[in-house]
Amino acid sequence: MMKGPVSGGAQTMSVSTLLFDVFGTVVDLHGSLNSATRSVLSANGTDPEQAQPLVETWLTILSELMTDVRSKRAVWKSHDELTRDALHNAVTGLGMGSLPRQALRDLAFATHRLRPWPDSPRWLGTLADSFTVVALSNASFAGLTRLSAAGGLRWHCVLSSEAVRTYKPDPAVYRFALDILGLEPGTTMMVAAHEWDLRAAAEHGVATAFLSRPGEAQASSPGAFDVQARDLSDLAGQLAG
Helix, strand or coil: CEEEEEEECCCCEEEEEEEEEEECCCHHHHHHHHHHHHHHHHCCCCCCHHHHHHHHHHHHHHHHHHHHHHHHCCCCCCHHHHHHHHHHHHHHCCCCCCCCHHHHHHHHHHHCCCECCCCCHHHHHHHHHCCCCCCCCCECHHHHHHHHHHCCCCCCCCEEEEHCCCCCCCHHHHHHHHHHHCCCCCEEEEEEEEEEHHHHHHHCEEEEECCCCCCCCCCCCCEEECCCEECHHHEEEEEEH
């Protein structure tokens, strides 16, 4: 594999492995779930304009449930289980409890069908020609496998935090990735559209790349990470030097 020089502060690192967050970074989480939710609501006589508030509530609850698992306030449950629980709680809280159980079950599995951002299939493939490209996600192995196959996403390896029964940003997830693949932190870069993910990864000595995506929070300050890229094409260009 080729290595890309990355300037970080006063030093230049030689990166050979890219660890990618997936939800929001490589696939369009909010847009995909909004579309799937609109379809379910329309098919079951509920105002489709309620899709966005339902999705936002759903994802907020999901984040809270993962935090409870990570902090040991709750027993381990897989991402798929927590996704179903969060959707049930969101629907109940918003007064949509009349939606059919099977429709909600199908909607929960929409996380296995998230659409890639338009640049993801092409530019992941391009990056995979020069770097070891690895998915490192809180999503389940099953979900990652299905959405990657459906979306034409090229990975050399797919890693889920369920292997260590916790969720990012727990340090155990990043240690797992480095250890299981025998990676040196100094030649590894975490790529994500979320500052919290990058800051946690940086604690392990890996380089960081912030990827801007529509609907995701922008970086709070220029220069906070080793690389800031507009999209995957921009990231590939910067890594190529």
